[in-house]
Amino acid sequence: MNKQLSLFLLAISLSQFGCEEEISTEASNNQTSLRNTLNEDLPGTSGSISDYFYNFEDEINANFFRYDPSLMAGYNTYLEYYNQRGETPPEMEFKTFNNYLLSMTPSDKNEFTRRYSIDSLSVKDSIVSDSLLMVSTSFKNLEKLEWDLLADPSLQRYKLVNSDWIQADTTLYYSDTFDVSAYRAVVDTPFIDQGLLFVDSSEWLDTNYVFLNDNQIRFVSNFEFEKQELSADSLVFRINTDCNDNGTWDEGETTLTDFNGDGKYEALYEYKDNNNNGEYDEGDSLIQDYDGNDIISIAYEFVDGGNGIWDRAEPYYDINADQVYNISEPYQDRNCNEIWDNAEPRVNSASDCDGIGNYLVDTDGGFCDRGNKIFDLEEEYTMKDSDGDGTSEKHLYLIGDKPNNLIVDYTDNEDPKVLLEVEVGDDIIDRWGNEYNNLIGTVDFNDLKQQYVDDIDSLVTLYTRKKIGHINGSSISADDYYITKSEWYRKSGSTIERNYNYHIFHEPNHLNQVVYPSYFLPVGFYFAPKEIQNGFWHKPDLQSEVLYYTSGGNLRDGEQVDTAYYDTTGIAVYYIQKSYNVESDTVTVPAARISFNATDDGNYQCLATDEIVNNSEECPPADTTFTECFKVTQITTMTMIGTGVEYGERTESWLVKKKGLVKSEIHIRWTENPYNEDFTDNGEPDQNNEAWVGLNRIELTSIDKIESAGVFRKLTHPVNTIELRDIGNHPDFDYEPLRISAQKGIQTLDLMELNQ
Incomplete structure (x- = not known):
């Protein structure tokens, strides 16, 4: 049989490819018996596969209504869809290519790769x-x-x-x-060795x-x-080291007696200040008279000197505006003792300062010059040339890593302001009259970038033809392969996505399909888009699989073929079981040649809906029933050895004489998830306790076919034989390469549609 292709076939010396260990139909006792009727006489009807599927010598253009999983679940028939939506379902086009023939032999290798x-x-x-x-x-x-x-x-x-x-x-x-x-060149090097x-x-x-x-x-x-x-030394990062708050550097304080012998010099409270008033009075608990002066107050183990000036209360932010400090309010700690200090008391005599500090007098009167109640070592400092004279001065601060120094503006020295917010351009004056401008600084930033280019x-x-598939392990001539194509559109929201796929068939003994075999990865149960995308893998080379078994080229009522084998791959070992059954049937699809009847008044009555319209093209397709039909049911079960997880595919196809495939449904299933049954995501179990999910259904709506006419057709419509050196761009395949995908017959199995 000659045929016409628009794909090149490079026919090279072939060798048998195989990694499948088939199980004999004479199975062991613990193996389910496998049935094969191909060599038996069957009493039912039969018909040529080329009559009931397609004669690939014919030029065929068929249109199908295509139902994705959501449409399969929502509509059992075409009319249900049309009556509810007022439009026909999405369509799929299927066509054959029989206009171009080109075969290549091993002796052409030099010419194929010549540039x-x-x-x-x-x-x-x-x-x-x-x-x-x-x-x-x-x-x-x-x-x-x-x-x-x-x-x-x-x-x-x-x-x-x-x-x-x-x-x-x-x-x-x-x-x-x-x-x-x-x-x-036709192809680039290296050239294939076989297949x-x-x-x-x-x-x-x-x-x-x-x-x-x-x-x-x-x-x-x-x-x-x-x-x-x-800046790196911004006020907010500065840690105050002027611990007697006099604006000048001081040596450490003088030590006295270590009353409690702990090796530390501290201010020892001789009482427990139960009422928190800072004085020993009735109600306070006595601890010990450390210094033995018979006065219960604070015993100093060092000389806690003041700074010789009157200190007002440390500035704080009065959250509740009650003019009374509480420990939840932020303050500026000016003397390093980590507690808030009120203003030094104004008094009239030295006796008023007993237990408080030294009595001093300034222009405003007497006051108690008190220390900070902690032993101060020599004050630390930072050296910095702040006046630009070239000499660094001592500055009484260190730099911390946290911006936790509360900023206070002493512009009004009688009423300093705590700044909870500091904005660009803010200036302040500190207690000693030093000005600080632009607390948030603006600097020039030059960013020099370089980049190299080749x-x-x-x-x-080098322009070469697109390689779309490599088949190993076949001894057939390249002329025995047939290329077909399906094309459909899928709508998601307002987006319409065009999809297509090639389908390659050949007829050595049965009707075979060339596919990229696909397998699932552990752990299975893939329904979410990312899981599906990452959960399945394909073998890199095309392989031939039986699509429809025939006996002497015929489909037969009652045919049954069961196969089982172990498929060892680099990922896992899979146990593959396939069942194939044929039965005579009838089928109804929206493919009637006439969709309307003309009325006496010049209008048209639609056969599908009985609606009267003035334009016959407004009538939707009408149903028609075919009786010369075979229904082919194919079930594949793939079990991963070790995990026991099963993945199943069930395809039901209706083949009609002289029409080919008119209807096909594909369902999938997973076994129950052993960890969480909600992950299984299957429907209700059937009579075999298997829960299937609809994946894809197509129904024929029209078909155009130009049949081959043997020698007469070859004389009137000769085959276009194209030499390699004369190949041009032909639009027949729309310039589209073969895709690696799972398929069954003319249907593409796209599990991603389960989530659309």
Whole structure:
């Protein structure tokens, strides 16, 4: 049988490929008996496979209504869909290709790989314009500081309020000069050693070989910004070390007697201040008179000196505006004792300062100059040239890593202000009259970027035909393969996605289909999109599988073929069971040749809906019933050895004489998930306690067929034989390559549709 293809077939010396260990029909006692009727006489009806499927010598264009899983679940018939939606279901087109023939033999290898120069695409000293996008470093500007009042008092600090990310870019345009050469060949090297190689004659694949100079081209761009930020020694990071708060550096305090002998010099409370008033009075608990002066107060193990000046209360933020400090309110700790200190008391005599501090007098009167109640070592400092005279001075602070120094503005020394918020441009004056401008500083930020690009010396482009599949292990001629194509559209929201697939058939003994075998990965039970995408894998090479078993080229009522085998792969070992059953049947599909009757008044009555319309094209397709029909049921069960997880596919196909496939339904299932039955996601169990989910249904709505006419047709419509050297681009396949996908007959199994 001759046939016409628009794909190239490279026919090379073949060897048998196999990794499947088939189980004999004479199974062992613990194996289910496998039935095979191919060699038996069956009393039922029979018919040629080319009459009931397709004669691939014919030119066929068939249209089907296609139901995805959601439509299968919602509508049992075409009319249910039409009556509810007022439109026909999505369609799928199926067609054969019989116009082009090209066969290749091993002796053609040199010609297939020979390269021919394409002068029209070759250019000497080609000037190619290009561009380069340079992008600066991303950064954020500090817009303000906010004191975090909601945090625990010991953890409060300023929060940095930043802008959105700031980034700049620039495009640099340049030209590169190099030689461009182009060549064409049917296929690139290496050539296959065995099997059949399918090459799409309608698509060119270009491969670029770029030759580069040793030195790259360097591009530089400088981005200039004004950046708002805190300086490294910002006031908010400073830790005060002026622990007697006099504005000058002091040595450590003098030690006295270690009354409690603990090796530390402390201020020892001789009582428990139960009422928290800072004085020993009735109700307080006596601890010990450490210094033995018969006065219960505080025993100092060091000279707790004051600073010689009157100290007002430490500034704090009065949260509840009651003018009374409480421990939840933030304050500026000016003397390093980590407690809030009230103003030094104004008194009239030295006796009023007993147990408090030294009595001093200033212009406003007497006061008790008290210490900070902690032993102060020599004050630490930071050396910094703050006045620009070239000499560094002692500054009484250290730098911490947290912005927890509360800022206070002493512009009004009688009423200093606590700044819970610091914004860009804010200035303050400290207690000693020092000015600090722009607490949030603005600095110039120069971001120098460089980037290298390849300097192209020459570019060589090789155009070859698209390889779409490689078959191992067949001894058939390349002329025995038939290429068909299906095309359909899928709607998701407002988006319409076009889909297609090629289907390759051949007829050695039965009707075979060339496919990429697919398998599931552990653990199975894949229904979510990401799980489906990552949960199945395909073998890299095309393989031939029986689609329809025939006896002497005929389908037969009552035919039954069971097979089982272990398939050992690099991923896992799978136990594959397949059952194949044929029965005579009738089938109803919306494929009637006439969809309306003309009325006496010039209108039309639609046969499907009885609706009267004035345009016959408005009538939807009508149902018709076919009686010369075989129903083929195929069930595949794939079990992963070790886990015991089963994946099943059930395909029911109705084949009608002279019409081919008119209806087909595909269902899938998983065994129950051993860990969580909700993951199984199957429907209600059937009579075999198997829960199937509908995946795909197609129903014929129209078919156009131009039958082959033997010798007469060959004389009137000769085959177009194309030599390799004369191949052009033919639009028959729409310039589309074969896709790796699971398929059954003319249907594509896309489990991703379960979630659409």
